[in-house]
Amino acid sequence: MGSVFTHEMWYAPAGQSRTLHVYLPNGYDDGDERYPVMYFFDGHNLFFDECATYGKSWGLKDFLDRWEKPLIIVGAECSHEGEARLDEYCPYKGNHFGHRMDGIGEQTFRWLIDEVKPWADANLRTWAHREATGIGGSSMGGLMSLYGAIVHNDVFSKAACVSTGLRFWGRDLGRDLRDASLDPDTRIYLSWGTQESGRTRAGADPITDSPESKAEQTFQRRLQRAGVDTYLYCQPGGRHCEADWERQNGRFLDYLWLDRRWA
Numbered sequence: 001m002g003s004v005f006t007h008e009m010w011y012a013p014a015g016q017s018r019t020l021h022v023y024l025p026n027g028y029d030d031g032d033e034r035y036p037v038m039y040f041f042d043g044h045n046l047f048f049d050e051c052a053t054y055g056k057s058w059g060l061k062d063f064l065d066r067w068e069k070p071l072i073i074v075g076a077e078c079s080h081e082g083e084a085r086l087d088e089y090c091p092y093k094g095n096h097f098g099h100r101m102d103g104i105g106e107q108t109f110r111w112l113i114d115e116v117k118p119w120a121d122a123n124l125r126t127w128a129h130r131e132a133t134g135i136g137g138s139s140m141g142g143l144m145s146l147y148g149a150i151v152h153n154d155v156f157s158k159a160a161c162v163s164t165g166l167r168f169w170g171r172d173l174g175r176d177l178r179d180a181s182l183d184p185d186t187r188i189y190l191s192w193g194t195q196e197s198g199r200t201r202a203g204a205d206p207i208t209d210s211p212e213s214k215a216e217q218t219f220q221r222r223l224q225r226a227g228v229d230t231y232l233y234c235q236p237g238g239r240h241c242e243a244d245w246e247r248q249n250g251r252f253l254d255y256l257w258l259d260r261r262w263a
Contacts (some may be wrong), residue, residue, distance in 0.1 A: 004023050009116060044074075086140060105143075133156055149161075
């Protein structure tokens, strides 16, 4: 079985320490093999229910212990003070969801790229190159993952962008996409659930004809025009919660790392 440990890392934008939740695959201690790495936001929600904000995790350790491809996961914990997470995980300034966001998401990425990744590459047996480096998250973490795959495409070749809410962020992300030069060896997984699709007119299909589905489809087309490989998934009955994000573990990991698309 794989193992999980924590490591404290100084996060200068807030002048505080942040906990990294690190998963090492089965057999890590028995050899000298190197492994690809996937960085996640909201690391406390990934592995164990007792650590998760709402008492339910993604169950990612249990899944990876059974999955065929060994990976290292580095999950960065966010602030739990007030609305600070929204600022840390938003790359854009402005009023969003009734909150004036300072938008220090780019600073968070500089911390991730300049401090967290070098620590992981120096202390863990990683493959440090772009093709072996992915990023993932849900909600604001999904926004950050998509932003990172676009703006920091030289670092991340794969992104799991779960419940990103593209109907809220498509315009901002679109500007970044317009200015980006993306490597054709980029894979981006985009998903949302029917229960978080926005108000849909009577008789319309929430999977194909809701505000969120239209925003996701529009952005997918823009990514494809930029040469990126994409996987778009609407989860029937899917809600904005860890229990439903857990159900997507195999789907996004198979796509990003094994080039498998579920039916």
